[in-house]
Amino acid sequence: MSVPLLAQWVGALLPLLAATGAVREGDTLRAEIASAKVSFLDYCGPATFSATVRGNRELVIEVDPRGERGPLHLRVVLPSSAEERWAADVVVVDATGRPLLVRRSGTEWHKLTIRVPPERATYIVRAVQPPGPRLQVFSDRDRQAVEPTTGLKAAIATWHEGRKAALSIRFDDSHPSHLATAIPVLREFGFRGTFMVCPGRAEPNSRWRSDFQEHLAEWKAVARRGDQEFANHTAHHRGASGDEEMEAEIGQAAKAIWDLFPGRSKLLALNLGGGTSWETTKPLRYYLDKYHLFDASSGSLGMDDVYGNRVAAFREHLRRHIERGLWCRIHFHAIGQDSGSSEATFRA
Template sequence: MLGPATAAEVARAKVNFVDYSGPARLAVEILDKYKMRINVDPRTEREPLTLRVELPKTGRSAWPIMDVEVLDSEGRAVSVRRGDIAWDKLLITVPPERSTFVVRAVDSVAEGPQLPSEKDRLATDAKTGVSATICRWYDGRRAALSIRFDDSHPTHLSKAVPILNEYGFRGTFMVNPGGHPSNSRRRSAFESHRDEWEAVAKRGDHEFANHTLHHRGAESDEEMERQIGEASKAIWKILPDKR
């Protein structure tokens, strides 16, 4: 067992606080070949912290990084972020209180993380208090398959919609319904084919969803709110009977 410290390395597994040099401390204990316990003592720290766990992915001590779960002191699954596609790097949000986490590999077939039912699944970020849950299908419907298309590409109209119609599938089109940007004379892909998109909407065989006005991102929360809000208005405008 190593600790207390702000970082530790045990059996080539590295654990540390992200961008932190305050009073909080951590201790790491190897419990089994693919199992470790991390104890966090915030001491006088009053803000949530982010814990980074980097697992070895090569060599004799490599972990099966695709099949790893994190549990709290009561054995409940903890929400974990990954570093992009770096599955060996785990990011865990730690509340400003004494916490214990167990990082372990599981047999994805025989054991696997036990997930609650969809209606009971809830993840809360300790730093912001923001919670997320599983989306509910419109009108209480259930779907065995959802096929989604992003960015209003012209091939969605020329290829995807006809194929979906032929086989009787329903598509969800994440559209960018904004016109041309203020600094450009080029019309957006959606604007260039607006009549066709409106015809698809009128037939009612497929669903439309918000992908912001132009898919260019935003430099502020206010701009992002405007992008999403204006896109919603544009979508409702071509779906007047779906309000």
């Protein structure tokens, strides 16, 4: 099939798919928002609330304190189906439309906690329409075309070079063993790892050491060689308690990595870090778009030996992903130390 013909065919199909896709998305979204679970966090007292779905994108929560005098914490757990798709587009506003601070864990962006005063008030959990065009995912049937007169076939491959599935091997927290052990082993097998680094500098009055800054020359050498991939694990792996802090944590890490790869694509994976807590009024999408990131915080299999039987778990995980043609992700922390994964597990 010639290129212009393919372009014509794709051009004709796209608006149709986009139109039907939008309608279907609205209904699904409404149903998903309706299945969100709302509660007061760690609370047994007189206050009550009611929650109703409004339109396709809003959950309206009315709080009635009924004599409660202390602050309340509203907990909203979106269905897990939201996590990979629209949790990054959710904000919470008050009745006047003012965005409120929402606290979330770095690895569970679909679970929201909002601190509210003990007053009768309305809060709106809103799935914002993401700005700009979104990627359209085609069904298997829509990815194939046959040119009727010649019988020529064309298909859009799911994975690079038409492979069955993809595997990403991630290494978190810029641990020195990644330089000493992981990278040499990856090179032995011709693999490219994804290194989630925390490039922030150590700060006065903080016990946090910057493994990345202490081994900066070695990380720079890895970047120059260009056979491994770096990703954003935020500057200091400590979360944030406001928009400015969150922007600094994500932005500093993004800029530090871009500086190591001059002239290369700015697109990086983001992982906000296990055990971190983030407070922001903005949707995660704001940070993702501004710093050319995609969220890779969830959906990965932890390979630390403490989880037990890792090699068998990995084989099963990989087999299931190959069977279904999916993106398989696993992650390590320190390699070959007392904590983390032994070199034997890693090599296996």
